[in-house]
Every structure is written in structure tokens, then in C-alpha cells.
Amino acid sequence: MSLAVLKSRALAGMHAPEVTVEVHLANGLPSFTIVGLPETEVKEAKDRVRAALQNACFEFPARRITVNLAPADLPKESGRFDLPIALGILAASGQMPADDLDKYEFAGELSLSGELRPIRGALAMTYAMYRAGDAAGRRRGFILPGANADEAALVRDAAIFPAGSLLQVCSHFAARDGDAKLVRHRPAAQAAAPAYPDFAEVKGQAQARRALEVAAAGGHSVLMVGPPGTGKSMLAARFPGILPPMTDEEALESAAVQSLSGSFSAARWKTRPYRAPHHTASAVALVGGGGTPRPGEISLAHRGVLFLDELPEFDRKVLEVLREPLESGHITISRAARQADFPARFQLIAAMNPCPCGYQGHGSGRCRCTPDQVARYQDKISGPLLDRIDMQILVGALPHEELLRQADGEPSAAIAERVNGAFEKQVRRQGKGNHALSTAEIDAHCKPDAGGEQLLRAAMARLNWSARAYHRVLKVARTIADLAGDKTVMQPHVAEAVQYRRALREH
Template structure:
């Protein structure tokens, strides 16, 4: 047979598009041509495939003209995932394996020169895409990638260690004694994701207001800004937010794991843990929101269903921070390039920390601030009004006296706070089907259920503080979360009063 077809998948953002690897052998001058909008690492597959076939004891058709087409031709292809399907296509076209069993699988894997299979990125995305097909095929992957794909419920995943293992199975040869370890069917992983873990909130002493804001942020999914001097505990608080969030549902865990797999960061040992991303303040806008060619997910997508912690917030580049504005609203980021577009999920919970001034000690009870008002204004002015308007909670984290740090009693642990957070989230989901942070428009008016006195108080605060419409609605969402934590069916004036206090922190240091 001079023509063979092998099924594979190419990544386009988080989507895994079907790719048909077509291999044609013809008489003529010996050559190996690869077409179909292939990137450099895909074109390099010619040498890897040639050596892998020869070193596996198989016959490479050196005397024939080999043409490999990756269809569709207008879909960009990258990485070494097509090594295995190209090798199988050459073997099928040259009659060394049968085409009928080959058509029942989807293949991806990078080949070493000796024929061993190496892991590839995006195994979870491929398994999720195949699970949606009406008649899903068996997904054949290398070790490491196959274990990722087996996390998808109902997936048909096989782990193959070497090219010769795949060839032997397609030839229907009996397994080598004592077992067929080179070709193993992996059963989908059972059980829910792991419960929340991480550092305990009991480690944070004092800071009653900041701990309360952290609980509200966890209950409603709100963004949070912590402002205070160096060493006050801002980073400690941010690192403990993940332990307060409810356990991840299976679909949420799969989404987060698929993004991590796409970036090559997935660790099976951390399956079900909410991501916690803390990029350095020197990170560029592309590193935060994603980009490149082909487009790759940034930190905001890697923090999907988890926490994005931006320490030293004013030190980030201005254009990098401004790029966060749309994802904070929509929960998605679309990366557009001349050749293609890619969309990544970005439903993250933002926690940011900053000092009140350049020296960090403005408002400190003991140390004097040496910054002029102009320096303070310039420092805080690095954060634009539209960005601050999208941060729901803004809280002061004051410096604590040494006796309270050394001799003070431990605070409430994460488990107790998480129980209240879970109850408040469940109350919101039963009422409206989504977290309070996602309420907008008519849904906010319908489900906030604010008493007339609460609305009057909110209106007076919005007028006096010159809030935008977005700021007013965000305060109402926070008040709805405070009411859920208290078990109130309606938002009362006290809930709104507390929510108002969480949007005025920077005014105290101006």
C-alpha cells in the first residue's frame, strides 16, 4: 500500500483539533518531504523518524520518495507530537503494518533516535476533545502523557513505551513474556480531586480585619488588595487563601490540569489542588496574559480555578497590569496574532499586595515615613483607576507589635474558616447558580435582595465617594457575600456598611 492515513491532534489554544497524517510513497529520487504548515520542530521529525525506525529493527524506505501531509493545511502544527503518527504512517504505507487496526486509534508522541516514546504537552486537552466525539478512538500516548489523559472520565487511553511496542500491537503479535509492559491500557482515575491543603491560617496572628477580608474573598470569589508595611504578613495571608477555597469539582480540576498540561507544568501528584501562581514583578504582559507563536497560556490562565498572587503590585509594568482588566471581568483571554487566534480560560482569583509608599512605612506606628506627598502620589499613581475599580476588597494590613507576634494566641485555623466559606458558596449557588463575583446586570438586582435601607446607604456612599457604576455594583456583590456568611436572606445596611469599608484603604495613605 503506497498511501496511509493516521489520526492525531494539534493544539490550538486549549482546543485539540483533529489532524490527519497522510503518508504517500512513490518511485523516484529518494526524498522525505513534509508539508502542512509545520513548525521547525515538526520538520525536524524527518531525522528522528528515520533513525527511530532503523534502530527499532524495522525497514525505512530509503529508496523511495516519501511525502507526508499534515491536514488541514491551514492549521499550524508544532512540537514533536507528530513523530509517532508519521513513523506509523510510513510503516503502513510500506506494508509493514496493517491499516485497519491503525485507523482505530489516535496517536501522539515524540520519538528518540532509539525509538523510545517521550511525553508531549497537552495530553489532557487531547483526551477531553476525544471524550466529546460520538465514537471516541483509543488515544495512544507515551509514559507521563498517558497518565495525564487517563484523568478524563471515560477516556480510552493506552500507554506505549517504544515504537516497536506499538508496531507489535498493530501486527497483533502476542505480548512478550512475562507481560506486555510496553503496551498498557490505563483505566480512568476514580475519585474526586484531593481536598484543599497548604499552609494553615492559624499561623497568622492578629490581623483581624485582613483575616475577615480573606474569608469574604474566598466565600464570594472576590479579588483582594492587601496594603501594609514590609513584614506585616501580606504574603502569609495570600498564600493561605487557597486553603480556604472549596474543594474543586472534577470538571474544574480537569480545566486547571488541562491548562497546566498545555504549558508542560502538570504534576499528577498535585491533581485536584487549586493552582497558586505568583509571578515576579518583572514579568512582562505576555508572561501574564499569554502569547508567543504559537500562543501559549500565561500566568492568569495557569491560575485558572485558583489564585494569582501579585506581590509588590506597583512594581509591575503598567501595560502588564492594564492587560489584566478584561480577564478580571470576563474570565477568559483571547490572544490574537497575525496567523492565528487562541482563547484560554482565566477565571482566577486575584490577590495583590503593595506597600503604602515607596519606603513602605507610611502610617507605621513606630517607624517614620521619609516619603514626600508627591512621592506617595506618584507611587500609588502607578495603579490606574480602572484597575483598582475592578478589585473588590482593599484592606490595610498594619504592622503588629512584637509581643503580639511572639506571645499572641494562634488564630482560627483554615478548616473552621473553610466550613463557613463552603456554606456561603453553597447558599449562593442554590440561589443563583453561580458565585457572587459573577453577578451582573439584572441578576445582581434580582439576587442581591437588598433592603431599602441598605440601598439608601449604598447610594449615599457611592455619591460621597464618587464611585463609578462598576464600583457600586462590586460593593453590592461584596455585601451579598457578607450576608451569605451571616446566613441572611436579604442584604441589610450593616452588610453594606462593612462592604464600603473595603474600598477606601488607599485613601487613608494618600
């Protein structure tokens, strides 16, 4: 047999399209050619595969070897095609049986010794393979490096066969007894409950803690404004611990994005992501991109928290790219030759100082910033972006005497119980969190009583709110009512929601 055909997977954004690896041996001067739009990492597979075969005591054919990665118009990147290429050469040259190759898909990078190294995107590839079963319900097994087994096994009922080396894979197809066969990987035991920093460690700041509870219950974005050292970063770090537990579907989505970046760990299964990029981050680092598009920070924070500290210190052009994902929950990265779509349903928590020196309004009176300096500093955050942030709260400095007298705060578990109860009400009522309500759904579920309507109209006229700001205040008020256990949005709920829009500047 001079032709072998195997199946593998490429990565295109969150998708993992099937790739057919065709290996043909022909007479002629010895050569090794890979076609099918391979990128540099795939072209380098020639040297890795040659060395791996020789060090595994196989014969490397002195023939004209052509490897075709189909479809030809789909770019192929990374070393995941090393394993199927090596197996194809062995099958085409008759050094291993080819009868059962069509029952499996293969992915794995080879070392020069023939060991299998982990790959990116194993979870996304496994999920795509599992969904691609034929009409009769038959699905292929997936042979991949052992280091990726726990990650791939998160796709329930997928047949995962981890291997440590090229020799183990060859033995699986050549052996007649079961001892040399690869063993199907069983999912690891359920990971322990996620461990987050506890709100009990935060002293004081009752108003900020209340605002974050409301934000967690309804999925609202928050901007915290206050002097240095008031606990803004500490509050943000503890915020994921009061969010509702992740569902299996949410956890799988989040893990798949992490897998694309090579940063997923099975030990963090069902743990809300918490991303805190430095303010020097570029727009590409934040939203994703590159020649071969990769997910950025907003996608790596999918179903979790994106914390932007020192918000005005970010480049303004970088911040502006957040406007669309905050609304849509996804980001589309377009290049001349390809397009990639990544999920980006994150919860934004931002923090900033009120002025350049940071001490405007501080009890020490040390701020000497002029009104023009303060205005220029705050104007680094554009009106359209600020309009999309649901809640804007003040985090003031506590006097030293009061700070020393403060007892430990309420633990995260107690806050999370209230948050989860309010969120479950939203799911039963409308099938989603309050932050995701459309205009028609806001009219149906967030209509305030007469007193609340009158207060909201007065606030809108005085503060010159946009229609977007008006709707966001209504959604926050709906969340406050859910926390209170009230079916109707009433005046006190609206009054509290209005206060969460006045921290930075009235607009």
C-alpha cells in the same frame, strides 16, 4: 500498499483539532518531505523518525516519502507527530499491518533510540478525541507516551493505551496473542486531599483574615495594603486553602490549561492553582502569547489564585492588560495568522506597600515620604484597574508585645467550612458565585434594606464611586450576608462592605 492514513491532534489554544497524517511512498530519488504547514519542530521529525526506525531494526525505505498533515491551513507544531509519521512509513512500506490503524489516534515524540517521550497538551487532545465520537457513539483509542497516561486518563471513559517505545506500538498491531498487546490504562487512585499552608500559622491580623474569608466565599478580588513584614504574602499563600473544593469540571478545565504548558502533575488533581509571578514579568508572560500562542499566568491560574506582590512595581502597561480578563474570565490572543482563546477565571490577590519606603502609618514613625511621593507611588495603579478590584484592605503592623502574646490563629479547615456553606447558598440561589452576578441579577439578589440603601447612597456620594464600584460593594455585601446566614442584605452588611473599598485612596 504505498499509502497509509492515521489520525492525530494539533493544538490551537484550548482546542485540539483532528489532524490526518497521510504517508505516501513513491518511486524516484530517495527523499523525505513533510507538507501541511509544519513548523520547525515538525520538520525536524524527519531525522528523529529516520534514526528511530533504524535503531528499532526496521528498514527505512529508500523511496520518495511524502507526509501530508491535513488540514493544510492549520499550523502544526511540536514533536507529537513523530509517532504517527513513523507508523505511517511502516504501514505504507508493508512492515506492519495497517488494518486497525483507523481505530486509534496517535501522538508522541520519538527519541533517536525509538523511545517515546512525553508531549504537551495530552489532556486537551484526549478530551477533544473523546468528544469527537461518531453518531453511533464509537470512539477511537488513544496511543501516547506512558508518561502522559495518568494525565490523559483524567478524561473519564477515554480509552488510553500508553506505550514506552515505537516497538511496543508496532507489536500491538502485529501480534496475534494478547500478551504483546498494549494494555488499556486505568485511572490512578483518587489523589489525597490537597495540602495547603494553614491559616493557623498566622498570628493576629483578624481584620485581614475576615476580609479574605469574605473574598473566598464570594470569589472577590482583594488588594492588601500595608508595611513590609505584616504578613501580606503569608496570608495570600494560605488563601487557596479556604476556597470551596473544586468540582470535576473545574479541575478538568484547570488541568487542561496546565497540560498545555507541560506543567500538569496528576498528583495535584483538584488542587487550586497558586501563581505568583515576579514583578518583572512581561505582558506576554502574564496574559499569554508568542508566535504560537501559549497560556500566560492568568490562564495558568484558572480556577485558582493569581498573587501579584509589590503591585506598583509591575510595569503599568503590564497591569492594564488585566482589566479585560478580570471582567470577562477569558483572554483572546490575536495574531496575524491565528487566534487563540484561553480561559482566565482567576481570583486576584494583590499586595503593596502604602508608600515608596513602605512605612507610611507605621508605629515607628520612620516614614519620610512626602505627600507627592506617596501620590506618585500609588498612582502607578490606574483608577480603572483599581475600580475592578472588589476589596481594598489595610494590613497594619502589630506591636511587638501584642505579636508575642498572640495565640495561633483559626485553622483553615474551620474557615473553609464557613466559606463553603456560604458558597453553596449562592449556588442554590443563583447558580453561581456572587462575583459573577450580572447587573440584572444584582438588582434581584443584592437589594439592601432601607438602612443599607441609605448608607450606600451616602458612601457613593462622599467617595465618588463609579457605577461599577457601587455594584461591587453590593456583591460584597451580599456575600457578607450569606456568611451571616441572612436572606436580606442589611445595613451592617453594607457598612462592612463599604469599609473594604477605602484602603488605598478614595475615588
